[in-house]
Amino acid sequence: MANGIGELLPPPRLMLTPGPSNVDPRVYRALATPLVGHLDPWFTEMMGDVQGLLRQVFQTQNRVTFPISASGSGGIEAAVVNPLEPGDEAIICVNGTFSERMAIIAERTGARVMRVEAPYGRAVDPEDVRRAGKGRKVKLVGITHGESSTAVANDLNAFRRVADELEAILVVDTVSTLAGMPLDVDGQRLDICFSGSQKAISAPPGLAPITLNERVEQMLRARKTPVQSWYFDLTTTMNYWGKERTYHHTAPISLIFALREALRLVVEEGLSARWERHRQNQQALLAGIEAMGLEPFVETPAERMITVTAIKVPAGVDDRKVRQQLLDEFNIEIAGGFGPLKGKIWRVGLLGCSSTKNNVLLFLAAFEKVLLDQGCKVPAGAGVGAAVRSYAETSAVATGGKK
Ligand SMILES: *Cc1c(COP(=O)(O)O)cnc(C)c1O
Numbered sequence: 027m028a029n030g031i032g033e034l035l036p037p038p039r040l041m042l043t044p045g046p047s048n049v050d051p052r053v054y055r056a057l058a059t060p061l062v063g064h065l066d067p068w069f070t071e072m073m074g075d076v077q078g079l080l081r082q083v084f085q086t087q088n089r090v091t092f093p094i095s096a097s098g099s100g101g102i103e104a105a106v107v108n109p110l111e112p113g114d115e116a117i118i119c120v121n122g123t124f125s126e127r128m129a130i131i132a133e134r135t136g137a138r139v140m141r142v143e144a145p146y147g148r149a150v151d152p153e154d155v156r157r158a159g160k161g162r163k164v165k166l167v168g169i170t171h172g173e174s175s176t177a178v179a180n181d182l183n184a185f186r187r188v189a190d191e192l193e194a195i196l197v198v199d200t201v202s203t204l205a206g207m208p209l210d211v212d213g214q215r216l217d218i219c220f221s222g223s224q225k226a227i228s229a230p231p232g233l234a235p236i237t238l239n240e241r242v243e244q245m246l247r248a249r250k251t252p253v254q255s256w257y258f259d260l261t262t263t264m265n266y267w268g269k270e271r272t273y274h275h276t277a278p279i280s281l282i283f284a285l286r287e288a289l290r291l292v293v294e295e296g297l298s299a300r301w302e303r304h305r306q307n308q309q310a311l312l313a314g315i316e317a318m319g320l321e322p323f324v325e326t327p328a329e330r331m332i333t334v335t336a337i338k339v340p341a342g343v344d345d346r347k348v349r350q351q352l353l354d355e356f357n358i359e360i361a362g363g364f365g366p367l368k369g370k371i372w373r374v375g376l377l378g379c380s381s382t383k384n385n386v387l388l389f390l391a392a393f394e395k396v397l398l399d400q401g402c403k404v405p406a407g408a409g410v411g412a413a414v415r416s417y418a419e420t421s422a423v424a425t426g427g428k429k
Contacts (some may be wrong), residue, residue, distance in 0.1 A: 103131050122173035155185065228380070319405065
C-alpha cells in the first residue's frame, strides 16, 4: 500500500481533553528546528536553559530538575522506583486511575505499599493517611495534585503536614496541573514533583519534567540496591542533565526544543496570570454547564481541579454518541470516563493553550447543539449566556471593578 499513502493531513481539531492540549504555533516552529547532536556543546548548553525555565515553572531551586524522556507515566515510574527499595514502607493515596497507577508501580518495587483510598469523585482525606501511617516507618507518601481521571484536586499542604509527622517524603503527580493550577514546589516543600509536557504546558507529549530536592538526592545516594529500572534510574540520568552531561540515552532533541519554547511562553505570560486565566475559563465553563441543567461530577467545589472538569452524563444520554458528534460536526474532542466511570462522565480539559474564552463559548454552544440532537432537553442559549455573565463578573474582579 506504500504508493497509496499520502501526505499527513490531520483534521483541525480543538483538543479539550485532559491532554494533549493545543499547541502554540511558536512551539510547532521550535519542533521543526534543525537537529543538533545531543552531546554537542551547543545542545548541552541549551539544556541549561530548559532546566532554568523548568525551575521557574516548578518554583524551585532544586539542582536536579530536568525533563525525563517519557510521557507522564514515566514520571510516575521515576518518582517511585528511585526512592523505594524492597522492604520499604510507602503510602499511596488512591482516588482514580493515575494514583492507582502510582500504587501499582510502587508495589512492583518490592516495597510494602498501603493504599489509602477515597471514592472516585472525592479528595483523599489526610486523616486517613495519618491513621494508616501511625507507628510505622513510612518512607514515602504519594499523591496526585489533580487526579484527572475524576477531576478531583487534593490539598497538598494538608498532606505535607501529615508526611512531616510521619517523617516521609512527599511525591506529587502534577502531570495535569503544572502551569495551570497554583503550585510552589519549594514553598510547599514537595520532595519529588513531576509533570507531563502535553497538559497545561502545551508542548507535544513525550517529556516528563521532574524535580527533586537535596533530601531525595541523599536518599538515592544511600540506596543499598541498584534501582530496578535502568532507563528510569535517576542516579545515572542525572549525570546527563548534571554538570557532566555524560551520555545516558539519546535525548529526544526536537521535543526538548519544543518544551523550551512552551516554557518560554509560560514564563512570558507569568505563572499568576496563567493560573488566573485557567481559573476564569473554568468558572465560565462550570457556570455554563450548570445553567444547562448538567452537574459537575465533583460535588465539593474545593475539591475540583481547575484544569479538568468532569460532567455527569445525564440519564438516557449516550456518552459516546455525544463525543463522536462533537468530533464529526465541530472538530472538538473531549474525553469520557475510565473504568468504573466509563459512560458516566465527560471530562473537559481547559489546559494551557486550550484554555481560552473562545474555546469555552464555542464548546458550550456546540455541546448544546449536540445534546439537543441526542434527545437531551437543554434550555436554548442558557450555557453560553451563563458563561458570558461569568466572564463579565470575573473580569470585573480582575480589574478591581474598574474598566
Ligand atoms: C495524563 C496523566 C498521567 C499520565 O500521563 P501520560 O503522558 O499519559 O503517560 C499521569 N497522571 C496524571 C494526573 C495525568 O493527568
